[in-house]
Amino acid sequence: MPIMRKLVFVLMIFMPVTCWSANLYYALDVHINPAERKITGTGRLKTDTPMSIGLSVRNLRELKIDGNDVPRAVDENIKLEMTSGKEIMISYESIFPEKGINFVDENNVVLIDNWYPQPDDLVEYALSVTLPENFIAVSESESVIVQKHGKTETFAFQFDYPLDSLHLAASTRYILKKDRYNDIVLEAYFFKEDAHLADAYLDYTKKYLAMYEKMLTPYPYKRFAIVENILPTGN
Numbered sequence: 001m002p003i004m005r006k007l008v009f010v011l012m013i014f015m016p017v018t019c020w021s022a023n024l025y026y027a028l029d030v031h032i033n034p035a036e037r038k039i040t041g042t043g044r045l046k047t048d049t050p051m052s053i054g055l056s057v058r059n060l061r062e063l064k065i066d067g068n069d070v071p072r073a074v075d076e077n078i079k080l081e082m083t084s085g086k087e088i089m090i091s092y093e094s095i096f097p098e099k100g101i102n103f104v105d106e107n108n109v110v111l112i113d114n115w116y117p118q119p120d121d122l123v124e125y126a127l128s129v130t131l132p133e134n135f136i137a138v139s140e141s142e143s144v145i146v147q148k149h150g151k152t153e154t155f156a157f158q159f160d161y162p163l164d165s166l167h168l169a170a171s172t173r174y175i176l177k178k179d180r181y182n183d184i185v186l187e188a189y190f191f192k193e194d195a196h197l198a199d200a201y202l203d204y205t206k207k208y209l210a211m212y213e214k215m216l217t218p219y220p221y222k223r224f225a226i227v228e229n230i231l232p233t234g235n
Contacts, residue, residue: 122162
């Protein structure tokens, strides 16, 4: 299939098992300006128990914590001392080059690694992403709420299980096709030129979910997404 020359990555299949738990909660609000390849973000970190965490801040600039400028760390990591019940506010910006593992242009967004202040621990995330109105976005989540604001749309992703990182893909070229397997929502985000392949991928997804249910255990989440990626990193 022509699509296999591009990277197709599946969200939710590599998630931590549900028996793991996180004491760290991260609400991340991101605004993306594709024309300028720029991200502006604010985050709120909170914990149930006192803890020390590291934050990777590679690729980020204009970093502030609780309104205070943060000097650039030599190893691009900073330490935070978290107090139970006290929220820490983080703000930042990032501009991504035309080439790299993170990719932003006027029609596509692919954010894989170090695109936000990333804790070195498992975290429960709530991600909000604002983009121009003609984009469709997808990230790890069990529920997605989309709200329109003038010429922009905000995608609110909620996933109540611990993750070690977040990923985001968005495009003006996505065609979204949905299906179901038992109580699981299946979604295929394919580019317009490849949208005719979505039904086949969804059918195979149902077959594989059924097979692994017998071999291992039922799929533990409410949503399974297949996402075509603009980066030519597949085989």
